Amino acid sequence: METILFLAHTEADGTLARAALETLTAARTAAAGLGDAELMVGLFGGKTQEGAAQTQGAGAKRILGVTGADFSQPRYASDAAAAEALCREAKASIVICPATSRMARVMSGVALRLGGKVDTHITGLKAEGGVLSVNRWYYRQRMEAVLQRTQRPWVLLLEGGCHEAWKGTGGTASVEAVALALPENCKRTVVEGLKAPANDQQTIRPDAGILLVAGAGWTKAQADGKAHVEDAEKIILDFLECAQASLGGSKSVVDLGGEGQAVLRFMTHLNQIGQTGSTPRHAKGLSTCCHGEEPHVVGWRFINERRAIDLDTNCGWAHGKADVLYVADAFEVMKKVNALLGAKA
Ligand SMILES: Cc1cc2nc3c(=O)[nH]c(=O)nc-3n(C[C@H](O)[C@H](O)[C@H](O)COP(=O)(O)OP(=O)(O)OC[C@H]3O[C@@H](n4cnc5c(N)ncnc54)[C@H](O)[C@@H]3O)c2cc1C
Numbered sequence: 312m313e314t315i316l317f318l319a320h321t322e323a324d325g326t327l328a329r330a331a332l333e334t335l336t337a338a339r340t341a342a343a344g345l346g347d348a349e350l351m352v353g354l355f356g357g358k359t360q361e362g363a364a365q366t367q368g369a370g371a372k373r374i375l376g377v378t379g380a381d382f383s384q385p386r387y388a389s390d391a392a393a394a395e396a397l398c399r400e401a402k403a404s405i406v407i408c409p410a411t412s413r414m415a416r417v418m419s420g421v422a423l424r425l426g427g428k429v430d431t432h433i434t435g436l437k438a439e440g441g442v443l444s445v446n447r448w449y450y451r452q453r454m455e456a457v458l459q460r461t462q463r464p465w466v467l468l469l470e471g472g473c474h475e476a477w478k479g480t481g482g483t484a485s486v487e488a489v490a491l492a493l494p495e496n497c498k499r500t501v502v503e504g505l506k507a508p509a510n511d512q513q514t515i516r517p518d519a520g521i522l523l524v525a526g527a528g529w530t531k532a533q534a535d536g537k538a539h540v541e542d543a544e545k546i547i548l549d550f551l552e553c554a555q556a557s558l559g560g561s562k563s564v565v566d567l568g569g570e571g572q573a574v575l576r577f578m579t580h581l582n583q584i585g586q587t588g589s590t591p592r593h594a595k596g597l598s599t600c601c602h603g604e605e606p607h608v609v610g611w612r613f614i615n616e617r618r619a620i621d622l623d624t625n626c627g628w629a630h631g632k633a634d635v636l637y638v639a640d641a642f643e644v645m646k647k648v649n650a651l652l653g654a655k656a
Pocket residue numbers: 525526527528529531533560561562563564583584585586587588589599600601602603604605606607610620621622623626639640641642
């Protein structure tokens with residue numbers, strides 16, 4: 312019989328973030344599909360009570376916690392020790408975790424300490440006939456594999472945005488404290504503070520409903536023979552603010568800075584979508600001034616509804632890569648869209 316442990320850290324306020332609640336849904340699905348499997352919850356953090364309450368109704372046999380100030384800040388030594396202690400206490404044969412940076416950093420090491428195996432970037436789980444299979448994409452999301460393993464414990468790190476977040480039934484939960492005396496040499500790293508860009512400078516928003524992708528066309532000479540990069544910057548930033556959209560870029564546009572050409576100042580390599588960039592998950596995507604080349608479009612694999620604006624009737628989007636292509640000037644279209652969304656002129 313498999314023992315499935317849903318393992319996650321809590322946030323500063325003791326609650327579970329959306330990625331963790333999505334993972335709990337997946338862990339329940341796996342436990343239900345395996346039939347006679349037991350589901351356990353393991354939480355660590357400064358506070359765990361609030362997070363445990365969010366798991367109510369999920370059907371966990373035990374809710375285990377490693378709780379205390381030593382576990383409030385992300386730190387390899389203490390996070391790994393807490394995760395290991397919870398896995399051992401649960402006698403977990405399958406450990407399912409959200410792929411947050413905190414969990415992703417420690418779970419390979421924890422799997423090694425437990426004598427198990429780890430698989431990362433899991434996007435789906437299915438249990439049939441008493442066997443668990445997981446899905447993972449390879450070669451920059453071009454090939455999907457279905458994996459099974461016989462070795463236990465088997466640690467799985469689940470990507471965000473692939474499952475519905477678990478909505479607990481409410482009420483309080485009792486957390487069984489797992490004792491863990493953290494040695495002094497596991498406390499040497501101290502988080503002194505966080506530096507993050509102000510909210511209005513943050514252009515990558517994984518939870519946004521829409522992804523706006525800007526291509527190199529925004530920086531190229533337009534009908535009047537001149538480039539209008541300042542206009543482009545205002546149009547793009549206005550849209551991001553009004554729609555609270557996330558910003559992506561094509562490889563060409565993010566590379567321009569390094570080539571000394573006119574650039575969109577807020578566009579970095581972190582924004583790049585595609586084969587050598589990222590593959591974000593959003594309900595909708597709008598591509599602007601981007602040709603829609605295959606190595607770029609492969610990064611749109613998880614965008615459900617795709618629209619594009621391009622001057623070229625023969626661009627990649629026109630070849631079946633977008634649901635709707637507007638053959639139009641993106642400067643004009645987006646100015647109008649922003650006005651409708653209430654942007655200041
Ligand atoms: C191995 C490999 C990996 C790669 N990985 C990636 C990757 O990860 N991501 C990626 O993006 N690319 C990647 N590429 C590059 C990719 O093939 C393209 O070269 C790149 O995406 C082109 O960027 P672009 O469409 O912004 O620019 P361009 O090809 O220059 O297209 C600009 C577009 O803007 C349009 N335009 C101009 N002005 C306007 C206007 N006013 N209104 C509307 N449209 C306008 C033009 O019609 C044109 O279609 C990769 C290539 C290779 C070989």
